[in-house]
Amino acid sequence: MFVKSVGFRNLISERSIWVWRIRASLLLSVLELMTGGLFVFYSITAFIVAVALLMVYFVLILFYLPSLYLNSMCYIKDDSVVVKKGVFTHKYSQIRFSDVQYCVISQGLIQKKYKVCSVCLMMAGSSEWVYELSLKDAYDIKLYVEKAGAIVSADNKTT
Amino acid sequence: MDTNTKYKKTHPFSMLKHLKISVILILLTVLQQVMFDPQNWFEIISSLGVSSLYVIAVVAYSVSLYRNSKYRLTDSGIHIKEGIIxxxxxxxxxxRIQTVAFSRDLVASLFGAVKISVDTxxxxxxxxxASAYLSKKNANSVRQMIEKGNLHSEFYRSKPNNILLMSIFWSNPLAGMLFIVPVINESGNIVGTEVTRNFVVNSLSPGNKFFLMYFSPAVSLLAVLLLSSWFISGLVVFQRYVRFGSYNLGDFLVVSRGLINTGTIYTRKKGVCAFTEDQSLLMKILGLYSAGICVAGSGKLKGDKGLIIPPVREKQFVEKFHALTGVGKYEDKSLSVAKGAMISYILFPAILLAVITAVFVLDMVVDFERELSLVLFVLLVLIVMWWMALRIFAYKRAHVGICGKCFVACSFKKLTVKKYYIPFDKICRIELNQNFIQKKSGSCTMNxxxxxxxxxxxxxxxxxxxDAEKMAAMVK
Structure with a gap:
């Protein structure tokens, strides 16, 4: 086993909730602006839509996003990465590093401020996104993938 | 060490590529000008100002995308950085890289740019x-990296007459009509209906006059349009595939093709999921075979169908195929389809034929556009009969087998009979299905x-x- 065991530490950062809340706030601002435009033509409808949006927003930031964080897990187990996510529908994936072709690390402006990033594990026929990892953990995963790839390549050459 | 080399920018031609995608947004400015219909200088200037904002935004986006796209080649891989926000x-x-493709179209070559596409x-x-436009010099250095230390095998160049024949098989009137119809339409809109009638529509008259001896104007126009479309489509396919050549280069299988738009594709042989031996019905009549590959990256470039050997005679084909792919010439074990199973192969076309005939008879009774219906009926019957003949041909060739380290499966897909040579390590699983009719006859479908x-x-x-179960167990 070439991976140094890190126990079952959840790699998803605690700052992820704030990133998601800021995104939700930005989205709400844009939607409310559009509702404001609608208000000129259909005032009552626009008012109802605006109130509904606000209610959804509060449910999202107070209940859904914290649940999402509590149900989201990413940890390294032996020579694979385990990803668990979902609030209403739970999803579990165990992905061997040797099955990953390469990793894509992406970082938006809000993620840059909170020093987190997203990692996409690209596999044959599918891909898996892991959101809001610290940069160090993301690069560690990338390194494990590269090491596993090198071992697979060496095995293929000997066979 | 990976940190030694610097990140390089792609070729500025990439900006034009992004602009090409954003052309709809630029056309919006024109639409906005037309709809706004400015009445005085102030309105003209203000509307132009709004239009120019669109253009500036689109150009700024393309330039930012170009400035933020960088790459770096190191000993272990390709590092890529991209994205604006x-x-x-x-x-x-x-x-992990399976395919590297170098392609140059006419416009890109004017700017000295070569498109490289990488696939896993x-x-x-x-x-x-990943794909990017690089300068010729950088593209050549990438090419040299791939070719370094690898031995070049015999180069198989296809003859132009084989490519011409293939262009005729592969082109179809619909593809050609996609070129012709917008041209006729747009020229009419730009120059006016009188000019369109004089130059465009009347140019079809000579063809019409020929067909008018035997058919109605509508049918003759359709015939002329179909033939012109077929010709244009054939020309496009021909220029795409002429000078087609393939060879082995160490671990890679290399295919090069094209006259105006050229392309070279390097494919890692170990990554090939299947080699295919293809034969359509027309090719069977002419005694021709072609070959292709299924690998990550094949079939993604414009006009690329994973072809490695264009249609050639059987003797040449066998020699080239086994030299290029390394697959054995003879199958160690083989299992053909059950006797008497031909009915299941031709059932669907037979039903379709019956339906077409019924519709035609009904139309004769109702007497609606008799001549056009007759032509359509004959055309459809010919197509269905051709399809039925293909299915009979597929039935005669269908089998599974083992050839060296490959599993062989011969079946049909669309209008071609394909024989797949699948390396054992590329098979995920084999499934045997049996419906209630097959249960009685003791046969099954292998997936x-x-x-x-x-x-x-x-x-x-x-x-x-x-027997299919035994064959599947052997593969395991």
């Missing part, structure tokens, strides 16, 4: 994992699932179940 960084290790088994099955970037299944129908 959402920045992406990734590294594609060389040992990951990512989308429709788009390459072979192949390791590929999207779902890929080879289906062979009506194999004897007991």
């Amino acid at each position: 959402l920045k992406k960084k990734y590294k594609m290790p060389y040992n 088994p990951a990512g989308s099955s429709r788009k390459c994992d 072979i699932y192949i390791y590929y970037e999207k779902k890929m299944v080879v289906t062979v129908r009506q194999l004897p179940k007991a």
Whole structure:
């Protein structure tokens, strides 16, 4: 086993909730602006839509996003990465590093401020996104993938 | 060490590529000008100002995208950085890369740019994992990296008459009409209906006059349009595939093609999911065979169908195929479809034929556009009969087998009979299905699932179940 065991530490950062809340706030601002435009033509409808949006927003930031964080897990187990996510529908994936072709690390402006990033594990026929990892953990995963790839390549050459 | 080399920018031609995608937004400015209909200088200036904002935004976006797209080649892989607001960084290790394609179209070559596309088994099955325009010098250095230390095998160049024949097989009137119809339409809109009538529509008259001797104006116009479309489509395919050549280069299988738009594709042989031996009905009549490959990255470039050997005679084909692919010439074991299973192969076309005939008879009774209906009926019957003949041909050739380290499955897909040579390590699983009719006859359908970037299944129908189970067990 070439991976140094890190126990079952959840790699998803605690700052992820704030990133998601800021995104939700930005989205709400844009939607409310559009509702404001609608208000000129259909005032009552626009008012109802605006109130509904606000209610959804509060449910999202107070209940859904914290649940999402509590149900989201990413940890390294032996020579694979385990990803668990979902609030209403739970999803579990165990992905061997040797099955990953390469990793894509992406970082938006809000993620840059909170020093987190997203990692996409690209596999044959599918891909898996892991959101809001610290940069160090993301690069560690990338390194494990590269090491596993090198071992697979060496095995293929000997066979 | 990976940190020694610096990140390089792609070729500025990439900006034009992004602009090409944004052309709809630029056309919006024109639409806005037309709809706004400014009445005075103030309105003209203010509307132009709004239009120019669109253009500036689109150009600024293309320039930002170009400035933020960089790459770096190291000993272990390709490092890529891209993105404006959402920045992406990734590294594609060389040992994961299956296909590298170099393509040059006429416009890009005027600017000295070459498009390189890199593909792995990951990512989308429709788009390459990474592609960029590089200068000729940088593209050549990448090419030299691939070719370094690898031995060049015998080069197989296809004859132009084979490519011409293939262009005729592969082109179809619909593809050609996609070129012709907008041209006729747009020229009419730009120059006016009088000019259109004089130059465009009347130019079809000579063809019409010929057909008018035997058919109605509508049918003769349709015939002329179909033939012109077929000719244009054939020309496009011909220029895409002329000077087609293939050879082995160490671990790579290399295919080069094209006259105006040229392309060279390097494919790692170990990554090939299946080699195919293809034969359509027309090719069977002419005694021709062609070959292709299924690998991550094949079929994604414009006009690329994973072809490695264009249609050639059987003797030449056998020699080239086995030299290029390394697959054995003879099958160690073979299992054909059950006797008497031909009915299941031709059932669907037979039903379709009956339906077409019924519709035609009804139309004769109702007496609606008799001549056009007759022509359409004859055309449809010919197509269905052709399809039925193909299915009979597929039935005679259908089988599974083992050839060296490959599993062989011969089946049909669309209008071609394909014989797949699938390396054992590329088979995900083999499934045997049996419906209630097959249960009584003791036959089954074998589905072979192949390791590929999207779902890929080879289906062979009506194999004897007991023998098929033994064959599947051998593969395990």
